Every structure is written in C-alpha cells, then in structure tokens.
Amino acid sequence: MFNIGSISNEIKEETKGLIDQNNHQEDIQDSLKQFTHNVSSEEILEALRQLYYIEKFASIDDIGNFIIILNKTTEKQLTKVTITDDVTHPINIFTKEIEYLESLVADIGQLLKEVEMENTDAIKSLKDRVATLSGLVAHFNRKEKILFPVLERRGIYILPRKMWADDDIIRNYLKRLQKRIEKIGEIEWRHVETAFIEFEAVFIEMLKQERLLLVPLMQEQISPVEWAQIAVESSAFDYAIEVPEIWHDPEIEPQTIEADLDAKKGTKNLRFGGGYLTTKEANLILDNLPVEITFVDKNGVFKYFNDLVESSEMMFIRTPISIGRNVANCHPPKSLSKVMAIIRDLKTKQRESESMWFKKDGKFIYVTYKALFDEDDEYVGILEYVQDIQPFFDLPQRMKRNAEK
Structure with missing residues (x-):
C-alpha cells in the first residue's frame, strides 16, 4: 500500500510543470511517457x-484535463476502478452515484430552460427532479x-476535512434551490436561475473531486475486509x-471477537x-435504556455507542466503522469549534x-x-445521551394539567 507521506517534491514539481504546459496547450506526450516510466500511478495521484x-x-478541471x-x-488508467467489476461493490455503487447525480443536474438544467420558455408541462418534472437531488x-x-x-x-x-466543509456548503445551496423551485411563479425567475447556477457550480466540482481524487484513493487505501x-x-x-443487494465476498472471513473479550x-x-452484574447483563441493560449513549474517552477517541435500535433508526446514526475515530473528525468542520469548546468547558x-x-x-x-470523572477526580471522558422527547409533548392535556398542579 502506497505511503501518502512519501511523495517527493521532485515528483510534485514535475507534475506541476506538466499541468502548466498542458494548460498552455503545449505538447507534453513525450514528457509524460518519460515521467510515468519511473513514477507510479499512486505517486502521481498524491x-x-x-x-x-x-x-x-x-x-479540478486542470487536473481532469x-x-x-x-x-x-x-x-496508466489513473481513475479506472480495477479492484472489482461487481456492481454491488461499494466503490462501484459510489461511482455509479456520481454518474447519476451528474446526469440529474444536467436534466434539471434542461428543464429549467423549458420552464423559462413557459413550458408549463415541464414545471412538475422540474420539481420532481430537484426533489430527487436530496439523494x-x-x-x-x-x-x-x-x-x-x-x-x-x-x-x-x-x-x-476539505471535502466535508464543501459538502456542507452544497447542502445549503441545495436547500435554497429547492425552496426557490417551489416558489416558481411567486418570485422573479432570476432568483431561481441564480440558485441553480450557484448550486451546479459547487456540486459538479465536488463530483469531479470524488471521481478524480477520492475514488482512486479509496481503491488504493481500503482493504477487502x-x-x-x-x-x-452503508444501508444505514x-x-x-x-441498490439491489449488499455486496458480499465469501472469501472474506468475518471479524470475530475473542470470547474472553466479548462483554x-x-x-x-x-x-x-x-x-453486581455480569458484563452480559450490563451490556443488555445499556442496549435497552430508552436513550442513545455515546462515549468519547479522555484522549478524544470515539469508543462506544449502545445498540438500542438498528443504525438506520437511530436519531444520531452510529456504525462500528467509526469506533476509534477522533471526536474532532466525527463532526462537520462548520460545528467543530463549538463542539471542542463544549468538551473543553x-x-x-x-x-x-x-x-x-x-x-x-x-x-x-x-x-x-x-464529563465523567473517576474517584480521584481524574477526567475519564465525555458521555453523550440522546432522547426522543416527543412522547412528552404528546401526553394528554389532562395529564399535563395534573403535572402543573
């Protein structure tokens, strides 16, 4: 597996020079052949x-060209998926989504032109397609x-971190676009058009980043297990x-926990x-409390969550793959400073x-x-618990009046 920290300045500078030459429409074919003879695909991509x-x-367009x-x-085929042809494999699902979302944005752009030309039949199709963008x-x-x-x-x-920050910007642009699409006929057309143009620019750039820079990295760095x-x-x-079915490779043995380590x-x-409790009993109690519990240890490592319900049904979705992740990386960049300030306090x-x-x-x-502290007042970590309090709002009015007495 390629060590991402091992890229040399010489390779980076040569790559930079070739991109610059290509941008100026110079012929770089001979230089590329010589360059790629001694440099791996992983080094070029890094x-x-x-x-x-x-x-x-x-x-991203310079890189694409x-x-x-x-x-x-x-x-070399830098961005081609070579680890599998199975359409249910997560990497192929991810790339298929990129293609689908790109085509969806193109369809919406065309429908916007039709609506602008006062084709009223296109309005419903446009609203349906924009709603589908929530995917x-x-x-x-x-x-x-x-x-x-x-x-x-x-x-x-x-x-x-860079991608996540841009993802949040894209989510906000999408919300604005969807609101303005719903108000077609009530607001000036230029507001609808501007919302789409701004969304399209940042979203298409992100899809290019994923296809050109992220997918090859995933292919190189992620193991079969x-x-x-x-x-x-993923289904959570x-x-x-x-997605027709969950990908499964019978040659990959499922990870197991040693009996003496399994609570x-x-x-x-x-x-x-x-x-007194056995760890089996303690685990069952934690998994049956009417709250979602998460624990981050004193080093800021996400260490535990209870299995109250299936991941897809959680109020805050947690899955085992995030165990061991630093708490700073578990939150969007836009909310990180607030989260860290709470932990510090x-x-x-x-x-x-x-x-x-x-x-x-x-x-x-x-x-x-x-915050949790032990008997010596030493900091142990942070406990988060999440509750659905809707049932308290749904109490009969009679019970609410009695509670106020």
Missing part, C-alpha cells in the same frame, strides 16, 4: 491531491461517516440510487454501582453538563453532554 488541496495550484491526456498517452445527502453522509473514518486510519485528514464492513454499514445512511458473553459477576468543569434540543423528522430530540 501529487495531484496535494496540488489541489494544499497548494491550490491546479483547478491532465489525467485525460496522461491516460491517452500512457498505459446527494445519502451519498455525502456515507462518504463522511463511513469512508472517511477508514482513510483517517491511514493518516489521511486534509482531503476529508474494510470494504466488506463498508458494504454492511441509504443511497442516491437503487455480550461475560458470565462473571462484577461490581457495578450498588450491586466540561473537561475543566466550567460547565457541569450541556444540553440542547432540536426537531428532526417530526420529533423533538434532546441531547445532553456530560
């Missing part, structure tokens, strides 16, 4: 990622919550396209609180706990964060 994300030397001529001139949320969520944790294990942080785990956990976040099988009574006892609530899918969700 150079391109650094030039895009760190040095900001090249645009460079890869096109490199693929034509040499035997990008599932695509982004799987990328951020399942694919990025695996890359972070390899020491890859810059690409995930990890792909199997990704396949199982849904997909932008129809679900523990039969020895241990002291818990004011009594709880750790230093400036706050005893922090609670907040919001509405999600018609339910009121109540979230509490609390």
Whole structure:
C-alpha cells in the first residue's frame, strides 16, 4: 500500500510543470511517457491531491484535463476502478452515484430552460427532479461517516476535512434551490436561475473531486475486509440510487471477537454501582435504556455507542466503522469549534453538563453532554445521551394539567 507521506517534491514539481504546459496547450506526450516510466500511478495521484488541496495550484478541471491526456498517452488508467467489476461493490455503487447525480443536474438544467420558455408541462418534472437531488445527502453522509473514518486510519485528514466543509456548503445551496423551485411563479425567475447556477457550480466540482481524487484513493487505501464492513454499514445512511443487494465476498472471513473479550458473553459477576452484574447483563441493560449513549474517552477517541435500535433508526446514526475515530473528525468542520469548546468547558468543569434540543423528522430530540470523572477526580471522558422527547409533548392535556398542579 502506497505511503501518502512519501511523495517527493521532485515528483510534485514535475507534475506541476506538466499541468502548466498542458494548460498552455503545449505538447507534453513525450514528457509524460518519460515521467510515468519511473513514477507510479499512486505517486502521481498524491501529487495531484496535494496540488489541489494544499497548494491550490491546479483547478479540478486542470487536473481532469491532465489525467485525460496522461491516460491517452500512457498505459496508466489513473481513475479506472480495477479492484472489482461487481456492481454491488461499494466503490462501484459510489461511482455509479456520481454518474447519476451528474446526469440529474444536467436534466434539471434542461428543464429549467423549458420552464423559462413557459413550458408549463415541464414545471412538475422540474420539481420532481430537484426533489430527487436530496439523494446527494445519502451519498455525502456515507462518504463522511463511513469512508472517511477508514482513510483517517491511514493518516489521511486534509482531503476529508476539505471535502466535508464543501459538502456542507452544497447542502445549503441545495436547500435554497429547492425552496426557490417551489416558489416558481411567486418570485422573479432570476432568483431561481441564480440558485441553480450557484448550486451546479459547487456540486459538479465536488463530483469531479470524488471521481478524480477520492475514488482512486479509496481503491488504493481500503482493504477487502474494510470494504466488506463498508458494504454492511452503508444501508444505514441509504443511497442516491437503487441498490439491489449488499455486496458480499465469501472469501472474506468475518471479524470475530475473542470470547474472553466479548462483554455480550461475560458470565462473571462484577461490581457495578450498588450491586453486581455480569458484563452480559450490563451490556443488555445499556442496549435497552430508552436513550442513545455515546462515549468519547479522555484522549478524544470515539469508543462506544449502545445498540438500542438498528443504525438506520437511530436519531444520531452510529456504525462500528467509526469506533476509534477522533471526536474532532466525527463532526462537520462548520460545528467543530463549538463542539471542542463544549468538551473543553466540561473537561475543566466550567460547565457541569450541556444540553440542547432540536426537531428532526417530526420529533423533538434532546441531547445532553456530560464529563465523567473517576474517584480521584481524574477526567475519564465525555458521555453523550440522546432522547426522543416527543412522547412528552404528546401526553394528554389532562395529564399535563395534573403535572402543573
């Protein structure tokens, strides 16, 4: 597996020079043949990622044009998926989603032109297609919550953080576009057109980043066992396209936990609180509390969540692949400073706990964060518990009046 930290400045500078020459329409075919003779595809792709994300030397279109001529001139196919032809494999589902979302945006652009020409029959089709764009949320969520944790294990942080920040911008542009599409006929047309143009620019650029820079990285860095785990956990976040079945490779042995390390099988009574429990009993109790529990240890490592319901039904979706992820990488860049400030205040006892609530899918969700300290007052970590408090709002009026007496 290629070590991403091993890329030399010489390779990066030569890649930079070739891109610059190609941008000026100079013939680089002979130079490319010589360059790629001694440089691997992984090294070239890492150079391109650094030039895009760190040095900001090249645009995504510069990179795309460079890869096109490199693929034509040499035997390398930098962005081709080669690990499998199975359409149900997560990497092929991901690339298929990219193609689908690109075509969806193109369709919407055409429908907008028809609506502008006062084709009233196109309005319903336009609204339906824009609503379908919500599939990008599932695509982004799987990328951020399942694919990025695996890359972070390899020491890859810059690409995930940059992409996640841009994903949040795209989500906001999508919300604005969908609101303005619903108001066609009530607002000036230029507002609808502007919303689409701005959304299209950032979204298409992200899809190009994924196809040219992320997919090859996934192919290089993610192991077969990890792909199997990704396949199982992806359904919790849904997909932008129809997925017929979960990918399974019979040659990949499922990961197992040694019996003496598996709390679900523990039969020895241990002291818990004011009594005794086996670890099996303690685990069952935690999994049956009417709250979602998450624990981050003193080093900021996401270490535990309870199995109250299936991941797809959770208020905050958690899956095992994120275990071991640093808490700073579990949150979108836009909310990171707020999250870290809460953790700092709880750790230093400036706050005893922090609670907040919001509405999600018609339910009121109540979230509490609390720092844990041991008998020596040493900081142990942060406990998060999430509750669905909608049932309290749904109490009969008679019971509410009695409670106020």
